[in-house]
Amino acid sequence: MPELRPIDDSAADGHAADHAAIDRLASELLPALIAKLGATGLGELEVRQDGWRVRLRRPADSVVRGERRSPGAARSQPGHSGHGHGPLPTEGTRQARAAASTNGSGPGGHVAVGPGRGTSADVPSDGPAMAVSPAVGMFRPDPDSTAGRRVRAGDRLGVVDMLGVPHEVVSPVDGILGEQLVDGGEAVEYGQELVVIEFAEAPATEA
Amino acid sequence: MFRKILIANRGEIALRILRACRTLGIEAVVVYSEADRESLPVQLADEAICIGPADARRSYLSAPAVISAALVTDCDAIHPGYGFLSEDEGFADVVAAHGLTFIGPPAEVLERFGSKEATRRLLGSHGLPTIPGSDGMLRDDLHALGEADRIGYPVLIKPSAGGGGKGMRMVRTPRELESALRVCRSEAKAAFGDDSLYLEKWLDENRHVEVQVAIDRYGHGVHMFERDCSVQRRHQKIIEEAPTPALSQQAREDLAERAIRAVVAAGYENIGTLEFLVDRDDKPYFIEINCRVQVEHPVTEMLTGIDLIATQIRIAAGEPLGFSQSDVTLRGHAIEFRINAEDPAYEFRPATGVVERYHAPGGPGVRMDSHLYEGYEVPPFYDSLLGKLIVWGPDRQAAIARSHVALEELLIEGLTTNVTIHQALLGNEAFLEGHMTTNVLDRVGAAAFLAAAARS
Numbered sequence: 001m002p003e004l005r006p007i008d009d010s011a012a013d014g015h016a017a018d019h020a021a022i023d024r025l026a027s028e029l030l031p032a033l034i035a036k037l038g039a040t041g042l043g044e045l046e047v048r049q050d051g052w053r054v055r056l057r058r059p060a061d062s063v064v065r066g067e068r069r070s071p072g073a074a075r076s077q078p079g080h081s082g083h084g085h086g087p088l089p090t091e092g093t094r095q096a097r098a099a100a101s102t103n104g105s106g107p108g109g110h111v112a113v114g115p116g117r118g119t120s121a122d123v124p125s126d127g128p129a130m131a132v133s134p135a136v137g138m139f140r141p142d143p144d145s146t147a148g149r150r151v152r153a154g155d156r157l158g159v160v161d162m163l164g165v166p167h168e169v170v171s172p173v174d175g176i177l178g179e180q181l182v183d184g185g186e187a188v189e190y191g192q193e194l195v196v197i198e199f200a201e202a203p204a205t206e207a
Numbered sequence: 208m209f210r211k212i213l214i215a216n217r218g219e220i221a222l223r224i225l226r227a228c229r230t231l232g233i234e235a236v237v238v239y240s241e242a243d244r245e246s247l248p249v250q251l252a253d254e255a256i257c258i259g260p261a262d263a264r265r266s267y268l269s270a271p272a273v274i275s276a277a278l279v280t281d282c283d284a285i286h287p288g289y290g291f292l293s294e295d296e297g298f299a300d301v302v303a304a305h306g307l308t309f310i311g312p313p314a315e316v317l318e319r320f321g322s323k324e325a326t327r328r329l330l331g332s333h334g335l336p337t338i339p340g341s342d343g344m345l346r347d348d349l350h351a352l353g354e355a356d357r358i359g360y361p362v363l364i365k366p367s368a369g370g371g372g373k374g375m376r377m378v379r380t381p382r383e384l385e386s387a388l389r390v391c392r393s394e395a396k397a398a399f400g401d402d403s404l405y406l407e408k409w410l411d412e413n414r415h416v417e418v419q420v421a422i423d424r425y426g427h428g429v430h431m432f433e434r435d436c437s438v439q440r441r442h443q444k445i446i447e448e449a450p451t452p453a454l455s456q457q458a459r460e461d462l463a464e465r466a467i468r469a470v471v472a473a474g475y476e477n478i479g480t481l482e483f484l485v486d487r488d489d490k491p492y493f494i495e496i497n498c499r500v501q502v503e504h505p506v507t508e509m510l511t512g513i514d515l516i517a518t519q520i521r522i523a524a525g526e527p528l529g530f531s532q533s534d535v536t537l538r539g540h541a542i543e544f545r546i547n548a549e550d551p552a553y554e555f556r557p558a559t560g561v562v563e564r565y566h567a568p569g570g571p572g573v574r575m576d577s578h579l580y581e582g583y584e585v586p587p588f589y590d591s592l593l594g595k596l597i598v599w600g601p602d603r604q605a606a607i608a609r610s611h612v613a614l615e616e617l618l619i620e621g622l623t624t625n626v627t628i629h630q631a632l633l634g635n636e637a638f639l640e641g642h643m644t645t646n647v648l649d650r651v652g653a654a655a656f657l658a659a660a661a662r663s
């Protein structure tokens with residue numbers, strides 16, 4: 001959760017100046033910091049500038065990376081280890097073909113929203129959310145959908161190409177783009193998590 | 208032979224196809240909807256891919272989603288199972304256009320046999336006795352009334368596409384016909400996207416007997432004798448057995464031989480089933496051909512020892528059949544019980560729930576094809592089939608005796624099943640004597656069978 005406040009209240013002269021400073025910090029500094037935080041794996045970053053202090057902190061549970069549901073376009077054979085023992089619990093055994101590209105980076109504990117996976121109302125305010133695939137096919141992110149970009153709920157982040165027909169990937173919430181979990185041109189399944197949205201705010205209508 | 212097959216179905220048949228692929232040394236990918244994420248085929252598959260939401264129209268019935276899944280997982284063939292896209296020649300066409308093989312008849316064969324009414328005429332011209340019916344599709348109500356008069360009531364309204372009893376109604380008067388036409392049209396439109404209907408003469412006391420065939424690309428074909436599927440409720444089979452208790456050995460062989468001669472001559476390819484109604488005088492009438500694997504295919508597998516799904520895959524891959532008619536021999540008697548999540552005591556109302564305990568019966572000649580496991584939640588979105596219990600015995604009496612034991616041993620707790628109606632039928636005189644006709648269960652009512660069983 002970002003904290004944005006003057007170090008000394010008296011240093012701010014007037015609301016107009018406050019707003020200008022907040023806008024600048026939000027549009028320039030924050031995205032850079034978020035990218036930095038994602039890259040380092042640190043739990044917290046703090047920057048002081050022009051009498052303002054910006055502190056970025058991951059939610060407590062996300063420093064330890066949770067097990068994300070796998071992209072699952074392909075996986076190993078859990079059934080083979082379970083012969084004669086009945087079905088196995090699935091969540092823990094799923095392995096993703098694409099997992100290598102996402103392993104070891106990115107915050108965890110995401111709440112995915114999108115087709116059939118809960119609603120935006122489940123998204124904790126300021127927590128991370130997830131843009132998911134609307135179709136089975138090839139993921140093509142938009143060139144400007146890079147980490148750090150501010151997005152609003154419904155903004156297009158790219159498409160999933162299903163037999164030549166593009167299906168839009170949209171941000172389910174307002175927030176800031178975090179890690180992209182699947183490279184462009186890779187196969188994705190329906191409902192697969194594609195892009196992390198940091199500092200998600202559920203749309204007002206659904207919150 | 209194929210390298211990797213996409214299994215575009217769910218439930219027990221997805222599992223059955225997966226096993227056949229493994230037997231043939233072919234990799235398999237199972238598709239699933241969000242509602243089937245925890246299903247057994249998905250858990251046991253080499254690979255699984257989610258293709259859409261629970262709504263089948265956006266998952267199992269979505270040709271683009273299924274084909275896209277096959278392409279991104281690098282499959283070279285698609286097995287459609289039964290239902291869903293299995294008899295859709297448009298789908299088979301698009302599959303081929305993407306350089307994939309549809310495991311079933313080629314699209315042009317599906318098209319030739321796609322219309323039930325045209326198939327009846329085609330196979331009639333190749334020597335099969337056909338049931339009297341309307342001359343082509345019904346153009347409008349007036350045409351329907353005229354044709355029904357000519358055929359003679361009662362008549363059966365049937366949709367040209369699909370199966371499973373949807374869009375079908377038996378009517379006894381012109382007035383019933385008029386109102387039923389509307390219902391059938393909308394049912395057929397909703398289920399198959401095609402509302403064309405035709406009429407058939409309704410035989411009040413009939414048996415349903417079908418002949419299994421397999422024909423390779425080179426026109427070499429065999430029949431695998433017949434199955435009797437006369438135990439039905441509302442046109443849905445619930446018990447199937449072979450050999451049929453209705454016909455003599457000579458009549459059975461005659462029917463199977465006529466069937467295979469006609470479909471080979473008509474240019475059919477791959478496995479298929481020719482359905483016949485057999486009237487009170489044991490006269491068979493051809494009604495339709497199913498261009499896919501049937502739910503009840505294990506009955507034939509138990510009797511012949513032939514793996515029908517593997518045969519279907521090999522034929523689609525262009526392999527020769529590899530055996531001839533004299534290699535197809537029957538041994539003993541087999542009965543299949545469809546285990547459905549529905550309550551026979553309440554008009555077969557569909558049931559859903561979590562399987563709290565599950566035990567599949569075993570022993571000599573007992574086979575359970577099912578996707579159940581303890582903890583599995585039966586989703587409400589699809590058909591109610593939970594599995595099939597297939598019981599083999601050296602003769603019908605022995606098969607029935609083993610069926611009693613197997614049904615008693617089968618344990619499914621947590622949701623209502625139709626096992627009680629199977630047990631009631633097994634104790635019923637009409638079934639034991641082989642006198643069941645397709646309308647008995649509907650006419651007498653399941654409740655009467657259950658009550659009779661409770662008294663004995």
